[in-house]
Amino acid sequence: MANPAAAAAPEQSAKAKKYPYYIEKPLEEGRVKQFLDIFAAILRHSNYKPLLDIYSRVVTRCARCAGGCQIYQATGDPEDIPCYRSNLLLGVYRRHFTLGGWLRGRILGDPGLQESTIDEMLDAFYHCTGCRRCNLECPMGLDHGLVMRLARNILSEMGIVPKALLVSVREQLQGKTANTSAIPAPAMMDTCEFLEEELADLTGQKIHFPIDREDVEYVFFPAVSDYLLEPDTLMGNAAVLYAAGDQDNWTIGTKYFDGINYGLFYNDAILGRIVEKEIAEVRRLRGKKILIGECGHASRSAKAFVPTFNGGEAIPVVSIQEYTFNALEQGKITLDPNAVTETVTYHDPCNLARSGWIVEQPRKILKSFVKNFVEMEPHGAENYCCGGGGGTVSLDEVHDYRMKVVGKIKAEQMRATGAEIIVAPCANCKKQLKELVDYYKIPATVVGLHDLILRAIRFPEKNGAATSEETYEAGEIKENSPVSV
Ligand code: SF4
């Protein structure tokens, strides 16, 4: 298969195995045995087996899944058909973990898993973004995103995981800062103070980012990278909480304040350990709910897995978009219907829409204050992935692949809307879409949902309301930020 990412792959010595992304300690020997041993152990200690029994029978029957995958649509390469990719793993399952496969080995001499298949998996399972769009097409309900995760899980237990993902998770789980961006708690608090000052200038209101407050309703976990890259989003979040009357009812914990969970992308055990950290911080502060900031995979990993790892009664998980939607529906916040006159479109993060529960809420919010709202086609649960899903947006070494192949359809979608502003309520999607807009020279700005809300939100007169003339342009605050860690 032609590999468009090959040019960007890290240099390897002639004798070394070729890995398509940076690996901390590339494995050179004994990969087949390790792969099979780890696969066997995972099957013993999980409930994947009944699912794989079914999947390994139905895969590669009709190839309808091809129509759903934006990678196949971009390349037309049969090896990019989802079921072909999944069959790399399911074929190993069939041959090594079923009676039929055992007989095949004994009678036909099928040697089973080979090094070359592992080489193929290294590429294939990090090309797939786990967007699960192919699932919409499969009449048998085969979840290729899940197969991709299992394959990555096995590889990661062998030490084969992109360095960018490994290093950030290590800092989150074992490092001093306990977050993926390695931001020390004092730097996070400095940033919050700075944002409070900005908000006072912009709105005339005393809007706070409460730190380590106990017995509150919401403990807040944004994608921690927002403190470095998306201050507008954070200010919008705080402004809504303030306007809705919850100024004293939310907090950011200093022991753990990162919503990112890369475990969702490559390792179930790590996924669980990160979720447990969120739960522990909420318990420490005796909070009642987990409030996740604008981030697709952070929302999905908490919503889907807090009940699994909570023990006892699960702490409810709320996305900031849900929160804002409810506040608007209940009349707790006021958004100026004339605030935004540019043409605006909305990108559905896969983990919020197709694999989540948030499709209509942000649209209703946007339509209440955006005069010219246009949809991408398709959109909602059928929307295309930004092209950087599954953690691949963090891998600079596959930048060309993300632009030229996986993100190609997304770029065409964005351009076709003619929108001047593209709203993407997810830290990962925003990064990928900004790179796409730049790469394809699309005349649009990519912002978070709450960045725009900050332009539209109005406060009661008695508190010294911001007037329309004082409205804030998203993206204005970029200089003098104290965040430098
Ligand atoms: S659409 Fe489903 S049944 Fe058809 S080949 Fe793909 S995975 Fe198999």
Ligand code: SF4
């Ligand atoms: S999950 Fe997304 S990227 Fe992966 S095979 Fe399916 S459609 Fe393609």
